[in-house]
Amino acid sequence: MVSVKEHYEAFPYPERDPEDERHRLITGSPSHPVELDHFVFGGLRDWRTPLRVLVAGGGTGDGLIQIAHYLALAGHPHEITYLDLSEASRRVAEARARVRGLEAIRFHTGSLLEAADHGEFDYIDCCGVLHHLPDPEAGFRALRTALAPGGGMGFMVYAPLGRSGVYPLQEAFGALFADLPPKKRLKAAKAVFDRLPEGHPFKRNPHLTDHRASDAGFYDLLLHGQDRAYDVASLVDVLERTGWALSSFTPPAAYDPGRFAQVPAGMDPVARMALAEKLSGAMRVHIAYAVGGGAPRVADGRDPRLVPHLIGVAPAALARAVAEGRAVPVTTGGGRIELKLPRAAARLLAMVNGTRCLGEIAQAAGLPEARFAALWGRATEGLTGWGLLLYSSFLRSG
Structure with a gap:
């Protein structure tokens, strides 16, 4: 092996x-x-x-x-x-x-x-x-x-x-080619893979692509011994x-x-x-x-010192879509969903630049603390849930 x-x-x-x-x-x-x-x-x-x-x-x-x-x-x-x-x-x-x-x-x-x-x-x-x-x-x-x-x-x-079909093939290739060195194992396994029926669970799994990307990807996915x-x-x-x-x-x-x-x-x-x-x-x-033990320390979006970042989304484009009442599309491993954000949050989202903290955004918007917190929470729950908005002082300090 x-x-x-x-x-x-x-x-x-x-x-x-x-x-x-x-x-x-x-x-x-x-x-x-x-x-x-x-x-x-x-x-x-x-x-x-x-x-x-x-x-x-x-x-x-x-x-x-x-x-x-x-x-x-x-x-x-x-x-x-x-x-x-x-x-x-x-x-x-x-x-x-x-x-x-x-x-x-x-x-x-x-x-x-x-x-x-x-x-x-x-x-x-x-x-x-x-x-x-x-x-x-x-x-x-x-x-x-x-x-x-x-x-x-x-x-x-x-x-x-999401890896359905992987482990039966790993076991089969292990039984067939256990004594071969890596490069010969790859060549032999590829020849067998090409003859597998299209109905094989692996070939019907749309979530697996590494075997198509490179020889290293094929080997890591289907010929791994551990x-x-x-x-x-x-x-x-x-x-x-x-x-x-x-x-x-x-x-x-x-x-x-x-x-x-x-x-x-x-x-x-x-x-x-x-x-x-x-x-x-x-x-x-x-x-x-x-x-390392204790309570998790995930940013919760309530501390006014927190600095929001939009990930993979341009603030101006997001704010425009929200102001126009358009849904924000999110692609997931299992398909696509749409987030509907309150229009009133558009001007808040437009101010997200990775350096302004929540307290500064609230002050610039002229909103009382309680009203800002409620609007911000409704606007960002889905964004944070899908990793499109995260909090960090990374660009603020230094």
Whole structure:
């Protein structure tokens, strides 16, 4: 059987060309600074304080480059440690960092189980790694020991329902090609894949595309020798058993079953999220934030010091649509929804620029505190739920 290390030495993942850094920045969730501030630090982190970051299982560097780029661009003090088993993946990540001139990164080859050997960290990024460990629980525990007080983690693990068809193929290819080296395994598996019937559950799953993107994507999806998925309940359970507290899945609204049906009153929050997962059927990953015990610190939109950011939406365009009574479309993994926002909120949304706090927006609008709070809450509940509006002082301090 091919080891995980051997796998990623042969096929660093995701497949990236460092020269692409000259004309594009790959962004996403978790670990955009605004998003991590919102879900880990309540939107009120003091960015003048150095942020110590661990990118655990950093692969070819997507999460690493994103957070390092934005921290450097904003001029916020930071130290980043990259850790990965694969030397081939590390070389790609290092090359990408060189192209961008990112210098505050220490690169190490090794296991995330040794995370605490590298110090304590305010924030840990662990995207697409824990589910590939022989003992994922040991990975969660190891990262918890490396977390500084008051810190948190952004992570991604696989979810089962949106990956229907993956695991039978992994088992079949493992039985057929276990003794082949990685590149020969890939060639043999592709030949078999081309002969699968169109009715195979994998081929009917519209949520899976990695196998079409690159050889590394095909291998990672269908030939991985160590791969498990977590449903909501099992993920929350492992977090609690290893010293973590779930801050939030993201986007939170995807985990609300109320968008599908009327839910019985008093249902346990974890049961509600698990129900949403079953009703959706489309979740192939869970992206979430966790803190080191205690109550979650998610920004709630009520503190006047909070600074709102619109994500992927231009304030002027959003304000115009709201003023005209048009719905705001949101594309989700399971389809499309529309948010209907109160017209009176248009002028408030037009003032969102990533530097004005809520108190300043309220003052500029000339609204009494109670009236502003009510209008702002109605206008932004859906936006925040779908990750289109988050809170952070990232652009305000420094």
